[in-house]
Amino acid sequence: MLNVLNAGSRTEGQQMARAPRQRNEKLLTVIKECQWSYDACAVAVRAVAQENGETSASFDRSHVGHWIAGVTPSSRNSRFLAEAISRRLGRVVNPIDLGLRGTDSLEPDLIGLDWWEQAPATDLITVGRADLERREFGLAALYSLAALAVPLDSWQEIAERGRRAQGGVVPVGRSEIDAVRDMLTVFSRADERLGGGYARLAVVQYLTSDVAGYLQGRFSSAEDRKAMFSVAAETTYLAGWKAFDSSLHGLAQRYYVQALRLANEADDRPLAGFTLRAMAHQAVDLGHGQEALQLADAALAWSRGRATPAATALFTILTARGHAATGDKARTSAAIRAAETHLAKALPDDEPAWIRTSGFTETSLASQAGQALRDLGDLPAAETQLRRSIATRNPEAYRRIHTLTLANLADVQCGQGRLREATEHWNHAMDTMSGVTSGRASSAVKNIRTRLSSFGPRLPSFAKQLDQRATAFLRHDHPPTYT
Known part of the structure; x- marks a missing residue:
């Protein structure tokens, strides 16, 4: 990833050497509204930066002090600051609200729509x-x-507005x-085998050319229109999933x-629930457990009465992930049991295409249950579920997961504390990574190094060899963003 943060920091450092500047009273007022010290503000901004790929972000109180004194942060750092403040205050705050001018042409694309x-x-x-056009x-x-606040109460009105806009010339x-x-x-099949970075932009190109053209066309029936919007939604979901797997979270x-x-335009509530579920998955992976739970609950609410057993x-199971992230053991266990009950009623031939394509079965449910139990700290139960998932999965068709x-x-x-067994499975994981282009896989390798570093000089030789292998992998690994 480009070191945008460091470049921005150099620019800010150069600005710090110039004087005089006008004190940024807007920013100071908002930071006071947040009831933050300069240190607390820096911690919040650093958390947003790291969540968005700046793993070496090193904001401290001096940065905040310089911004208040009138130094203009880089455009990207301005957005980190605005997002941190938005989260604190519970409302959308843009850089301009903080006395920071828009500094690049991406502003309309990112926050103006x-x-x-x-x-x-x-x-x-x-x-x-x-x-496609701007790296x-x-x-x-x-x-x-x-952006997670979707208008659940406006579903029908928004869909009707879209139907009224129909009327292109292409049949x-x-x-x-x-x-x-x-x-x-x-x-989709290539994605499961080769990872989100493989052909990511090919999917986007297809969306913006063929699929978008069809969406603006003329349909002979309302049913054809719904069917096209549904399959377009699935393809757009895949573009999002591939970006998520490439660690491009925004x-x-x-x-x-x-x-x-x-x-929504297709009036396909189960498919909308499927997308809300993906948003919940992303939120819980980024450490936003409460938001993940709200999204998973919304998926159930939006699809209630229309979703199949496997979809339900x-x-x-994503509500279980949300409950686990918020430390609710009883509700986590209840959600896992409920998910297993629903899945037992599923008839594969009656499930929607997106359930079959994603391969959601007992195997996938066990994987998610294992992660929920891990997050709760119940490691033995988590191990049982993860072993169950591994034993029942087709490793070639679903190589990434x-x-x-x-x-x-x-x-x-x-x-x-079972380091030798862990090392064996980490080595196996790295064996299967061959040919997989995935930011999540790369993050898993980084986690290997983090976990092994905690042992310090006491690390056994077999684990040192794994650490060396992980180091070599990361040295030669390139972010799979633009293939």
């Missing part, structure tokens, strides 16, 4: 083209908690719908919002 007012195909093209877009897009029918479905199947969030819009199980599950199992074993 109301995703629920524009036509969905128009917004999809806006995001997709920015992703920095994916790096600059910030993950925002404010669209079943053959076009089937073509998009076939392409989605090809892309970009992934934008595609997820667009997938939700398209599912998938949404329910098999790799991640092996790494999770090793992490749980390490937490129980």
Whole structure:
């Protein structure tokens, strides 16, 4: 990843040497409203920066002091600051509200669009083209908690507005719908085997050209329109999932919002729930347990009465992840049991295409249950679930998630003090990573080094060899963002 933070810091450092400047009273007033010390503000900004890929971010109280004194932070650091303050105050705060001018051309793309007012195909093209044409877009897009507030009560009104906008000149029918479905199947299978970085931009290119064109076309029936918007939503979801797997969290969030819009236009509430579930998955992975729980609950609420048993199980197991992240053991266990009950009623042939494509089965449920139990600190139970997942998965068809599950199992074993077994599974995970282009897989390797470093000089030779292997992997690993 480009070291945008360091470049920004040099610019700010140069500015610090110049004088005089006008004190930024707007920023000072808002920081006081947050009831933050300069140190507390720096900690909050650093957390946002690290969440968005700046793992070496080193903000301290002096940075905050310089900003208040009138030094203008880089555009990216301004957005880190605005997002941290937005989270603290519970409302959207933009850099301009803090007395910080917009400093680059990405501002309209990142924070200037109301995703629920524009036509969905128009917004999809806006995001997709920015992703394709400007390399920095994916790096600059910030993950925002404010963007998780979807208008649940406005579903019908928003969908009706989209239907009234119909009327392009290109005729669209079943053959076009089937073509998009076939392409989605090809892309999805490759994604499961080769990771989110593989052909990510090919999916985006297909979305912004063929699919967006179909969405703006003329449909012979309302059912054809719904079918096209549904498969477009699935394809947009895949673009978001691939960005998520590539650790481009702000970009992934934008595609997820667009997938939700398209599912809404199709009046496909279960598919909307599937997207909300992905947003919950992202939120819990980033440490936002309460938000993850709210999104998982929304997935269940939005699809209630229309979701199949397997889909309901998938949404329910994400509530378990949310409950675990908030430390609620009783509700976590109850959600895991409920998900298993729902899944036992599933008939594979009756499940929607996105359940079959994602491969959600007992294997996937066990993986999510294992992670929930790990987050609760119940490591023996977590190990049982993760072993169950590994034993029942097709490792070639689902190579990426098999790799991640092996790494999770090793992490749980390490937490129980069984370093040799953990090392064996970490080595196995790295064996299966060959050919997988995934930011999450790279993060799993970084976690190996972090866990082993805690042993200090007492590290056994077999673990030292693993550490050397992980170091070599990370040295030669390149972020799979733009392939």
